[in-house]
Amino acid sequence: MEGLKLVIDVIDNGGQWTHREWRMLRYLGVDTKILPNDTPLSDLRKVDGLILSGGAARVGLTGQLGKCGEYLSLDVPILGICAGHQFMAGHYGGKSGEAPKPEFGAATISLIGDGGAIFAGTPDNQTVWESHNDEVIEVPDGFSITARSESCEVQAMENSAGDRFGLQFHPEVNDSEYGRVMFQNFVKVCERSRSGI
Numbered sequence: 801m802e803g804l805k806l807v808i809d810v811i812d813n814g815g816q817w818t819h820r821e822w823r824m825l826r827y828l829g830v831d832t833k834i835l836p837n838d839t840p841l842s843d844l845r846k847v848d849g850l851i852l853s854g855g856a857a858r859v860g861l862t863g864q865l866g867k868c869g870e871y872l873s874l875d876v877p878i879l880g881i882c883a884g885h886q887f888m889a890g891h892y893g894g895k896s897g898e899a900p901k902p903e904f905g906a907a908t909i910s911l912i913g914d915g916g917a918i919f920a921g922t923p924d925n926q927t928v929w930e931s932h933n934d935e936v937i938e939v940p941d942g943f944s945i946t947a948r949s950e951s952c953e954v955q956a957m958e959n960s961a962g963d964r965f966g967l968q969f970h971p972e973v974n975d976s977e978y979g980r981v982m983f984q985n986f987v988k989v990c991e992r993s994r995s996g997i
Contacts, residue, residue: 806829806831806848806849806990806991806994807830807831807832807845807848807849808825808832808848808849808850808851808986808987808990809844809847809851810822810825810832810834810850810853811835811837811839811850811853811868811871811884812834812835812837813837813852813854813855813865813866813884813887814837814853815881815882815883816854816931817853817972818834818854819834820970820972821851824972824980824983825851825983828983828984830987833845837852838867839866841870841873844871844874847874847876848876848990848991848994849878849987849989849990850871850874850877850879851879851881851884851986852865852868852871852878852880852881852884852887852888853881853882853883853884854881854882854883854884854931854970855883865883865884865887868884868887868888868891869887869891872888872891876963876990877962877964877986877990877993878964879918879965879966879967880964880966881967882932882967882969882970884966885936885957885966885967885968886935888964888966889936889939889954892941892943893940894936894938894939894940895938896934896935896936897934897937898933899932899933899934899935899951899952901951901952902932902933903931903932903949904931905929905931906927906928906929907928907929907949907951908925908926908950909925909926909928909948909949909969910924910925910949911924911925911946912944912946912947913946915956916944916946916956916958916965917965917985917988917989918946918956918985918989919946919947919978919982921985922981926977926978927976928955928969928971928975928976928979929969929974929975929979930952930968931970935952936957936966936968939957940959942959942960943957943959943964943966944957944958944959945957946958952968954966954968955967955968955969956968962989965989971983
């Protein structure tokens with residue numbers, strides 16, 4: 801595998817910025833494709849990681865986000881963004897619901913502890929881009945909250961194994977000031993996983 805490009809595909813859940821996630825990975829030198837979320841698990845190529853994109857309001861709450869539940873059975877790092885994050889929480893036994901205070905536009909998040917792997921090298925307080933009516937209200941067992949905001953307690957989460965990550969906001973949007981670093985960090989997680997480190 802040495803010298804081969806990392807392969808991280810993006811599962812399209814209908815989010816408005818899915819192509820930005822793909823473009824960010826390409827910019828970082830990753831071999832990446834966008835796949836519809838009804839792609840059979842058997843049709844996926846061998847990947848080193850996956851991103852579950854955002855989607856329309858409520859879709860992350862339904863538990864019916866295409867075949868995303870099947871994709872979560874893969875033994876590779878997976879990053880859920882917005883609806884993908886909400887779906888991941890529910891899939892593993894947590895809970896998502898309608899946000900008491902929906903967030904749209906720039907918001908300030910605060911890291912909890914060191915913020916975990918995705919936030920490595922970023923400051924404790926930072927600006928991100930929000931676009932959500934729903935949010936995770938209860939993290940699953942085995943997950944910890946890694947960032948919060950004034951109106952959303954679970955802006956980010958990570959599991960204890962360090963291979964499942966959820967972000968409520970959109971790191972792929974330019975207004976998320978450290979979004980590129982977050983993608984770089986996810987790529988590094990996938991590299992370490994492929995190397996068995």
